[in-house]
Amino acid sequence: MSIDPRKMPKLGFGLMRLPEKDRVIDFEQVCRMADLYMEHGFNYFDTAYIYHGGNSEKIVKTALVERHPRNSFTVATKLPGWCLEKPEDMERIFLEQLVRTGTGFFDYYLIHSIEDEKGYEKHTALRSFEWTARKREEGLIRHLGFSFHGTPELLRKIVSEHPEVEFVQIQLNYADWDNPDVQSGALYKILREHDIPIIVMEPVKGGSLANPIPAVKQIFSELPSAPTPASLALRFAGSLDGVATILSGMSTEEQMLENIRTFSPLSRLTPEEGSAIRKAVEIIRSTPLIGCTSCRYCCDGCPQQIPIPDIFRIMNSIRQYNDAPQEIAHYRYQTRNSGRAKDCIACGQCESVCPQHLEIVSLLADGSRILDA
Numbered sequence: 001m002s003i004d005p006r007k008m009p010k011l012g013f014g015l016m017r018l019p020e021k022d023r024v025i026d027f028e029q030v031c032r033m034a035d036l037y038m039e040h041g042f043n044y045f046d047t048a049y050i051y052h053g054g055n056s057e058k059i060v061k062t063a064l065v066e067r068h069p070r071n072s073f074t075v076a077t078k079l080p081g082w083c084l085e086k087p088e089d090m091e092r093i094f095l096e097q098l099v100r101t102g103t104g105f106f107d108y109y110l111i112h113s114i115e116d117e118k119g120y121e122k123h124t125a126l127r128s129f130e131w132t133a134r135k136r137e138e139g140l141i142r143h144l145g146f147s148f149h150g151t152p153e154l155l156r157k158i159v160s161e162h163p164e165v166e167f168v169q170i171q172l173n174y175a176d177w178d179n180p181d182v183q184s185g186a187l188y189k190i191l192r193e194h195d196i197p198i199i200v201m202e203p204v205k206g207g208s209l210a211n212p213i214p215a216v217k218q219i220f221s222e223l224p225s226a227p228t229p230a231s232l233a234l235r236f237a238g239s240l241d242g243v244a245t246i247l248s249g250m251s252t253e254e255q256m257l258e259n260i261r262t263f264s265p266l267s268r269l270t271p272e273e274g275s276a277i278r279k280a281v282e283i284i285r286s287t288p289l290i291g292c293t294s295c296r297y298c299c300d301g302c303p304q305q306i307p308i309p310d311i312f313r314i315m316n317s318i319r320q321y322n323d324a325p326q327e328i329a330h331y332r333y334q335t336r337n338s339g340r341a342k343d344c345i346a347c348g349q350c351e352s353v354c355p356q357h358l359e360i361v362s363l364l365a366d367g368s369r370i371l372d373a
């Protein structure tokens with residue numbers, strides 16, 4: 001049976017940023033959040049083989065399967081292409097997922113994160129789409145889809161070559177609608193042309209749109225409806241036809257309660273709110289950014305192995321979205337095996353090769369004050 005987006009729960013519970021205690025998923029809190037979510041009429045849980053090192057799938061078993069009737073919730077999980085070397089790997093991983101979750105079958109199963117032609121070619125060579133379609137025939141998968149981070153051209157190609165796909169999960173939010181690195185708007189239009197239901201990921205751009213820069217906050221605060229920035233971002237996605245479910249990776253009960261309020265029921269954006277969002281996007285775009293083009297000419301010769309363009313991308317994100325704590329966490333992860341901004345010894349090698357003539361030493365010193373604090 002194909003998916004009817006109008007019958008799907010609009011709010012999906014993403015199980016990728018679950019609350020932790022001493023680096024272990026906080027089972028009690030996840031149970032409270034899952035119960036709260038279901039008590040309000042929602043039932044879409046989104047996990048993946050890799051989330052929380054595999055423990056996200058395991059908590060599906062303990063928090064859901066062992067505590068609620070199987071027909072009271074639906075589970076989506078994903079096949080990680082980067083873990084596959086040969087066709088037999090798909091069977092092995094799938095069986096492992098069934099054991100971990102204890103669900104018996106998956107309501108939604110996605111080929112996880114197709115990013116580019118190379119990734120798609122790998123799935124074509126392994127015949128992953130055909131394999132997942134067979135699992136659907138066997139009743140072990142109810143609905144088949146894929147999550148996508150690539151270009152509109154590639155998306156068009158995949159959905160044309162695979163009419164068996166029932167839904168696609170894409171990154172979609174107002175800041176990325178025309179962002180050339182993401183192109184949410186173009187991806188959305190292709191899926192609408194093909195009448196394919198959409199699962200939205202990153203509706204709040206990893207949390208950045210929940211805490212925007214002061215100029216954006218000001219615009220939103222002047223709206224008569226006084227919406228929170230997070231609710232506006234969620235309603236932007238929810239106002240689009242063809243959107244089946246909007247995933248939110250909730251980590252606290254407070255976040256969950258705020259989201260439940262937004263979705264009970266979800267109201268479309270008013271014209272004033274739409275106009276405020278357009279102004280917010282203009283402000284975000286006009287924020288002066290470090291003009292690094294990520295050519296990486298500076299990287300090879302850096303004696304401190306500092307990932308300069310990656311650090312500049314993080315600094316730009318802080319300038320545009322103000323979400324320093326999240327970006328600092330991202331920075332720590334990104335530089336876990338390399339030099340950090342504070343390690344620059346001002347040798348000047350990078351500046352001598354930078355085609356954009358950036359004052360890299362001084363920019364890194366600026367970045368270090370926030371990122372290495």
Ligand code: SF4
Nearest residue numbers: 302344345347348350
């Ligand atoms: S100036 Fe700093 S960032 Fe540039 S190459 Fe030297 S150590 Fe690396």
Ligand code: SF4
Nearest residue numbers: 292293295296298354
């Ligand atoms: S050489 Fe300049 S533009 Fe290229 S990645 Fe390095 S800092 Fe960015």
